[in-house]
Amino acid sequence: MLSKLRLLDFKVFTDQEFIIKPGSTAIVGPNGSGKTSILEAIEFALFRQVTRKEKKIPKVEDLIQHGKKRAIIELDFKAPINRRTYRVRRSIHPGETNADLFEEAEKEPFASGATKVDEEIRKLVGMDRHAFSALTYVRQGEIDRLSRMTPKTRRGDLYSMMGLGLYEKTSDRTQKEIREIKKQIDSIDQTRSRLDSIKNHLPSHKEIADALIAIEKLLKVSEQSKDLTIIQEVLQKVETSLFEVQNQLDSPEMTLELDELKRVSDTAKYLKTVLETIPDIAEAQLRPHIRTEAREIFTSIFGDRYSDLIIDDDYEVSLYDLRGNRVSLSAASGGEDVCVNFALRVAVNTALQKHSVIGPPPGLIILDEPGAGLDTQRRMWLPSAIAGLKSVEQVIVVTHMEEMRDSAERVISLTPQGKDRQPLVAEIE
């Protein structure tokens, strides 16, 4: 799904281009050579964020190469929804970022400005930044993230991985809309009751008319006509007010608009219920597939220790040893955690690929040091498991594992040179 990355003054990279092909790519190199930086550049290009494990998230300025004024990242990617190629270009300046999004071969961007580009990319890639960091990009030291969370957050993350977070967000927005409409209805209701009470305090048309007739008669006979004229004028003003109040009460805002607002509010409430139901239906459809896939992957790696992996309806994950004893995830070893997580992520990807009701998954998995903590036997398994990932078009693995070099289809190797440690990049097929 990614095809080319170009970095200018981005962290250690002064001017570097990477060609990224389908299949598996291993990125290798010593500590601090810029491996994770490449992944951060990809995340920033797509989602304008850089997430790190339990570390302070860097300020965007920190991504600009020391001593330089700005950084530029360009990423070419194929959108899963229409298989067309796009180029996103983001520049980072102290305190601000800019972005342009181009269709392949077009010179003029079709979207400009960070927020607009974020929105377009979310549509093209079919997921938001949260889903990307939950499903696609496994950060250094975070492969066991799914095991460490409570079932409730795990469920939330898996929802996000399945692209269902979007419905929740829309449902939240609808809720806000409903609240706004209620405010408007309330304010119209208030005005109406205020007008009603004014009307009740005013004399009726008949009372005013009678009084005016009486005054006219009096005027003909009375000597103190001046006072009577004043009363007559006041009564005429009261009559005008009474007409105005009645007109306002009869106005379209008080009747038609109120009806319309109530109708919109009912529709919005209905929409909200539907939006809340979609994720549950979609998830219920995917759940059995996720369970089967995760179980198959896990037992194929840990068949010598475990007989089963069960995911229950609340997303509590349990392992069963060879004697059939239940082992909770919290009791599992670090290496086992790694495999459960790998199995879950791949299972979600595979299930989405085969049975998604909401569009294809991104077809990309990025793993930063997934092998940390694995014993020799499992280390041998990981490269072949990655190489065998049929459901994922593109896998990018940052690794120090020698085994991975041999099993990946392509290797990008970084070798720091000289004082400024500018990496020499070699791409080996």
Ligand SMILES: Nc1ncnc2c1ncn2[C@@H]1O[C@H](COP(=O)(O)OP(=O)(O)OP(=O)(O)O)[C@@H](O)[C@H]1O
């Ligand atoms: N703004 C910057 N300008 C230049 N160099 C930077 C900047 N920010 C960080 N660096 C350097 O970039 C390197 C970070 O590299 P990165 O995290 O990509 O390494 P890595 O290859 O993933 O290493 P490891 O194997 O230890 O995870 C560090 O050496 C750091 O000092």
Ligand SMILES: [Mg+2]
């Ligand atoms: Mg790193």
